[in-house]
Amino acid sequence: MRSPRSVPAGRGAHRAAALAFAAVLHVAAAAGAAPALSPAASRANLYVAPGGSDSSPGTAEQPFATLERARAAVRSLRSSGLPEGGVTVWLRGGVYERSSTFSLGPADSGTAESPITYRAYPGETVRLLGGKVLPPSSWSVVLSSDARWARIGAAGRGHVFKVSLAALGIRDFGAYATRGGAWGQNSPDATFAAELFLDGLPQTVARFPNAGASGRGIKGGQLVSSGGSIDTVTWSGGSLPGSLDAAIARGEAYCTGVPNGYSGLTARIVRKSGGTLTIRRDDGQGFYYPFAANNPFFVQNVLEELDSPGEYWLDTTSGELYYWPPAALTAREAVVSVMTTPLVTFDGASHVTLDGLVLEAGRSDLVRVTRGAYDVVKGCALRNAGRTAVRIGAGTSNNGVLGGEIAHPGDHGVYLDGSGNYVRNADIHHTTRLAVNQYWPAVYLFGDGNRVANNAIHDGQDQAVWLHGSNHVVEKNEIYGMNWYSNESGAVYANQRLGHGTGNVIQHNYIHDIQNWWAVHGVGVADNAGIFLDDSWSDATVQGNVIRNVTHYGIHHGGGARAGARVIVQDNIIESCGNQYPLPSKGAYVAANLPGPNPTGAMFRRNLIGLNNAGGRAWEGVDGWADLIVPHFADYSGNVGNYYQGGVNGVDPRWVDPRDPRKGLQPTSPAWSIPGWQPIPFQEIGIRR
Incomplete structure (x- = not known):
């Protein structure tokens, strides 16, 4: 098997690329020559195969051997103007053992009208191996x-x-x-x-x-x-x-x-x-x-x-x-x-997509985006990273992970910084394989305005999502089996200094079966939540979530100690948790003697407290009932199945199928009797095929 190697984009490479361009346009125009996924015949197609040769023209019949050679051909096409519809580099099936990073920079960029795509050939498995x-x-x-x-x-x-x-x-x-x-x-x-x-x-x-x-x-x-x-x-x-x-x-x-x-x-x-x-x-x-x-x-x-x-x-x-x-x-x-460096890096490249590839077994990250915009990891399987599967850094925008699988990373599944970046429709599992519990979540959110939506995030040693920054949206994810070696935490966790972190929305997630090592083995005290707003987190909207079977708390609000604090918890269904919604006084849960007024802008309204675990309470102040701050809220009305003190078993939500809440509520559910109740879009939760 040939090892990928660098090919200089000199005069010979430019001539070969020009020949490749003419050849692929001819091939694309021929009936049945290009895969069905190929768009109009004006798109350029290049081909790479493990048995190819970098002295070949890069056609379907005579493919290149390496990604580097295909990259050089793309650069040549770009220098004379990219064709309408862009360029697709088709990778034929096989194992491509990498010994160096495949780096994509400004010279490798596409445009919105002419993107660059490195795509697995239909029906074939393409593996970029960092080992x-x-x-x-x-x-x-x-x-x-x-x-x-x-x-x-x-x-x-x-x-x-x-x-x-x-x-x-x-x-x-x-x-x-x-x-x-x-x-x-x-x-x-x-x-x-x-x-x-x-x-x-x-x-x-x-x-x-x-x-x-x-x-x-x-x-x-x-x-x-x-x-x-x-x-x-x-x-x-x-x-x-x-x-x-x-x-x-x-x-x-x-x-x-x-x-x-x-x-x-x-x-x-x-x-x-x-x-x-x-x-x-x-x-x-x-x-x-x-x-x-x-x-x-x-x-x-x-x-x-x-x-x-x-x-x-x-x-x-x-x-x-x-x-x-x-x-x-x-x-x-x-x-x-x-490999001790990432398999693929985007450093200034934009409008480039990796599509349908398998990237695996490096000691570092698998994909790293440090600069650039509109780069996408689409439908890829990213497995066994030594560190993080996909790291999208500060200063980037509108990049993301779309579909595919992320399995067994040593650290995070996805690290999202920058703005407008996202991870959607991905199956992310068995995360934090090597880091154990270091507050090392499956998806780590920094920056501003990033999005985590319609994913399945499960079977990890730490949190599913950790939020820093502002204006993030975490929605329509199914989350289960997380936080195995994590205590005093939550499946969705927010942590920021007092007064930071505004405009975040956590909505329409199905969070269930969060049972950690301490709980399962009856050792010590198990302290986890479905959603945990920690360290005086003072601005968030938590709405329309379904939270079931969590060791300790359904939602833990550990913040709000500042004037104008705005934490809105509404239209959630919280069922079968140890306690439903504990509220420490003025943020003192995490910072002793923390000054600040009561959170008069906070709301807890229109929530349905389902069948609670024996001995659990719908409301609790962490330091006793004297610190209960609910009476100071702007609104704590319209909740069903809860009261301030003492044990409560809540009400039966009346699911269509109690084994799967995504099938929705019966017409007789008490939720429908709550004035102003906003329906939960159950059928939109989780991966959308």
Whole structure:
């Protein structure tokens, strides 16, 4: 297979591009020569295939081999004026192993009338791979003659295989390093150790305890802490096993865990004493929070713990990779991530679309937009990013993700800054795979006027959406299974300094089944919300949402302590949550002695409180009933099924199908009796095919 390489746009390249232009216009005019997706014959079509040649003219019969060669041809077309309808670069199916970033700049831009599209050929799978496929023949079973045989436990002997990444031409193996420790603000350019994937799924770094294990002091594959300090954590189950000692002595072992409900970390272990681990950041800085009791953690990167199928261990000095495959490798595809820069960057390019591609297995972001407008990642599958799948930065506008799938990113699914940017109709799942809980959401919103709409966001370790900034819209998403290792948070979470963050709208979302690790395993206190307005967030409209089966609160309003505060909560259905709507006084929930008047501009009206969990209350002041600020609201009228104090079970919303609220309410629902009630567009929630 050819490796993509750069092709200079010199005289020969310009001549080849001119020939390509003439050829593709001829091909596009021929009946059936271009795919059905191609528009009018005036559009230019270029072709790339793994078996092509960069000395070819780039036609369907004689395609280019690399994206870089196609880019050079597009630049040549652009220099003489883009054709009406633009240019489509058709990528034929196959694996394109990348060793460098495919960069798109101003010279690669289209226009609104003549956009540039890099598109998968219909019916074929096009994979841009930021890693290397490991041939089945490169693996060998580990024998007693291996230098590390003694470190492999009895359970793994005969099952563990080995491959030399260096022998396959890989020179940079990365390194394990600190992640997080406070709010997870690792540099976007930081990368970590190479990872192993089998048939598109992340494999597990050898660890104690095994994923999913349970026992004394172990819940759901996590050690349960009994407490700690700013740089120690103690296991509640007694002394930790001696199998960890060698890795700790070598400086290889890392602790990954959640010191408290809103701060996660991965840090090097420097000492073990009984059941207590001492941890250090690799950069020498301190941690923000001590390890509290009843929080989860585990130990990883320990060869001695390579004792179950799917686990691996990588020597980041020599590149030797040890692996216990879950099945014979002869018919499986093993991939190791290699690239430490994004697969694709848009730096000043505009009106460019990636359409129907698979981008996967890089150690950095998969797609990064730093400058430009009207760039779209459309219908793509973005899998196994080491960092963020799609990062759209400040200073950009009207760029977005449209459709497709985002799966198993190490950090965010999508990071949206700038203005007018969006993610719509995407299936985003299993996010924050490596960052654990660092307030590291599936979709991170900054900037002004960005939009998150009609997505399915599910099965992630942290929030679905986190809002900073102003005038964002989060609407018509289905959100479930999020916040697994997150406490004192929400599936949709807003956090900003007092007085910032205006004009945001959270509406018509279906948020359900938010049950975190603490709740499921009955450890400590589970504190999550469907929607959480935190840190004196003082301006938002929360309307027409359906929130069901959330561990703690349906909606948590933790803000409003300023004159003119405008938080409007209306026309929501909140059902089967621990408590429905707790309200701290004057923002003091997050900032002691915070000055400010009561939020007389806030409203809680026309909400339906559904069948509540036993013991839950519709209204609650966090510090007791004395701090209840509802009486100071501008409007708290028209709510059904709630009152201020005491337990309440609410009312039956009377769904058409209680298993799926998206089928709507029965005509006899009490919602219809609420004066001014605004119907929820149930059929418009979630991915729109």
